[in-house]
Amino acid sequence: MLINVNCIRRTPAALLRKAGLSAAVLSLSLANAFAAPAFDQPDADFRGSLNAAGVVYAGSEAQLAGRGFTPGQEVILLQNGHTLTPQALVADKEGNLSTKIAIPADAAVGVHPVVMQVSKPSTADIFNLKVSPKVELSGQDKFELQSQHLVPGLYQSAYSPKNKVLFVTSAVGRPPVKQSQLVKVNPKTLAVEASVTPAAQKGRDDGQVQAVYGVDVDDKQGNVWVTNTRSSSIAVYSQKDLKLVKQFEDGVVSHPRDVVVDEKTDRAYVSSPGANTIAVFDTKKLTQLDPIELQSKTRNKPGTMSLALDAEKDRLYTVSASTNELIIVDLKNDNAQTVFPVPGARGLAGVSVDSKNDQVYVAAQGSDNLLIINAKDGSVQHDIKIGAGALNVVFDPETSLAYVASRGAGTVTAVNGKGEIVANLDGGSFPNHVSLDGEGNAYLVNKSKGKDDQTADRVTRLHLK
Known part of the structure; x- marks a missing residue:
């Protein structure tokens, strides 16, 4: 596997610490992202996952694909307090979804934790998005x-x-x-x-x-x-x-x-x-x-x-x-x-x-x-x-x-x-x-x-x- 993008189950508190989000920032993001109540039906059997296709470089566009979601389930992506998806992603009747996100030109090389905030029914998870180094040909x-x-x-x-x-x-x-x-x-x-x-x-x-x-x-x-x-x-x-x-x-x-x-x-x-x-x-x-x-x-x-x-x-x-x-x-x-x-x-x-x-x-x-x-x-x-x-x-x-x-x-x-x-x-x-x-x-x-x-x-x- 080339991209090392894996869903990792964590407690809500661990999710916040891993993604570098404060409770206040997350609350504000959720308020803007969802019109539904803050405590809707939880997903007790969540199986969704996200993966990035190909190699992701700074300044490029990452193609993300998700599967295993409940049909109609909505997903907002958050990284370091910022919303990466202007609108919620909606899983199709097969439980799949896809999107593209822009990677900043100054993005640091390494593995970046991204929060998946999910509703209808609700849960939260993290997937790791890897930004790879671009080493020019030489010698x-x-x-x-x-x-x-x-x-x-x-x-x-x-x-x-x-x-x-x-x-x-x-x-x-x-x-x-x-x-x-x-x-x-x-x-x-x-x-x-x-x-x-x-x-x-x-x-x-x-x-x-x-x-x-x-x-x-x-x-x-x-x-x-x-x-x-x-x-x-x-x-x-x-x-x-x-x-x-x-x-x-x-x-x-x-x-x-x-x-x-x-x-x-x-x-x-x-x-x-x-x-x-x-x-x-x-x-x-x-x-x-x-x-x-x-x-x-x-x-x-x-x-x-x-x-x-x-x-x-x-x-x-x-x-x-x-x-x-x-x-x-x-x-x-x-x-x-x-x-x-x-x-x-x-x-x-x-x-x-x-x-x-x-x-x-x-x-x-x-x-x-x-x-x-x-x-x-x-x-x-x-x-x-x-x-x-x-x-x-x-x-x-x-x-x-x-x-x-x-x-x-x-x-x-x-x-x-x-x-x-x-x-x-x-x-x-x-x-x-x-x-x-x-x-x-x-x-x-x-x-x-x-x-x-x-x-x-x-x-x-x-x-x-």
């Missing part, structure tokens, strides 16, 4: 770029140093997902050398296949590991001919996202945004082992997003979007964990590590920033506004640069360890993931905005001159 002269269209629905990629091949996953649409491929790509020409469509998912009659999403390579065993997110499963394919080596049972990992392989210890680790565990597999025996149960310093359970392995120091890094924490697992010390809160960030999504300099790079999709964190004490060394929807990040020790894919901004950004943007490059539609080959090349894959999108579903090789 194109510092990189050599080569791009090639592949197949629809690109998701992630992983490079095999042993076989010098790039493996790319793709999956199209929401369930039932009928179109998915694991693709073998020549890293020099970016041409497709081979591909395979996963088998149909057992127990379903709607044509859904075991669609592939996350990916990593195991050169020691000659395999490719993928996550089957929609079926909560994992699959292993042969690098040589893309034949299926093993399909694990559905449900072995809840909605798996990323997979990383530790060839030194014959282990594969799989993240799950909806679970407080990292799943563990034996890559030699192809069996599932006991998971790593994660800790949090909050009252909520962590949910794992990206994974980064520091094989030399036997550490596994992940970030939790639900608790906004960085979690470091010591794989050699009985999976002991170090948990660092990440201030100034929302919706953590991507993580990578510079082992030599003990720096961790964290991409925050909800707050549009990249944070460089001291791996020893958790302190934030640099906080960089990187672009809307900063989703994934990878650090390249060959160039000492981190590459950040920002879905909303449509960019891939190169950042050094000092927190300086070296280049901000056009990444096409919805940049999704960046991988490395260990030879100074980075590979970006992006997704599509629609069938007529000429910049979609491409793999782009980036090479620092």
Whole structure:
């Protein structure tokens, strides 16, 4: 999700504090906004929500869409004591509504709480409207770029140093997902050398296949590991001919996202945004082992997003979007964990590590920033506004640069360890993931905005001159 606009249930007093409204201001606003009595019928089962479409910038117009309202229900939007809607918005017979609001040119970047004052029947709620930073393109002269269209629905990629091949996953649409491929790509020409469509998912009659999403390579065993997110499963394919080596049972990992392989210890680790565990597999025996149960310093359970392995120091890094924490697992010390809160960030999504300099790079999709964190004490060394929807990040020790894919901004950004943007490059539609080959090349894959999108579903090789 690009905009991080969520309805949050709160008490009336909390609503006032969060939106920066005094009781007097709110009373005055309501008096002007509604002719009905101040205490009309309350909505005891309110399910309405508002979302902003696309990326919202200062000086732009935000397109809002609402759903789940009671037909005929009226909504006034308030922000910091000001009415954003001159007239009440009225939900149609399906409970939907829409409007546009002007964002001031001097609006601060960040998440702004907006009060929904609702009547007929009445309630109040808050939704978060995110104003994203607009980072201009730069540094194109510092990189050599080569791009090639592949197949629809690109998701992630992983490079095999042993076989010098790039493996790319793709999956199209929401369930039932009928179109998915694991693709073998020549890293020099970016041409497709081979591909395979996963088998149909057992127990379903709607044509859904075991669609592939996350990916990593195991050169020691000659395999490719993928996550089957929609079926909560994992699959292993042969690098040589893309034949299926093993399909694990559905449900072995809840909605798996990323997979990383530790060839030194014959282990594969799989993240799950909806679970407080990292799943563990034996890559030699192809069996599932006991998971790593994660800790949090909050009252909520962590949910794992990206994974980064520091094989030399036997550490596994992940970030939790639900608790906004960085979690470091010591794989050699009985999976002991170090948990660092990440201030100034929302919706953590991507993580990578510079082992030599003990720096961790964290991409925050909800707050549009990249944070460089001291791996020893958790302190934030640099906080960089990187672009809307900063989703994934990878650090390249060959160039000492981190590459950040920002879905909303449509960019891939190169950042050094000092927190300086070296280049901000056009990444096409919805940049999704960046991988490395260990030879100074980075590979970006992006997704599509629609069938007529000429910049979609491409793999782009980036090479620092």
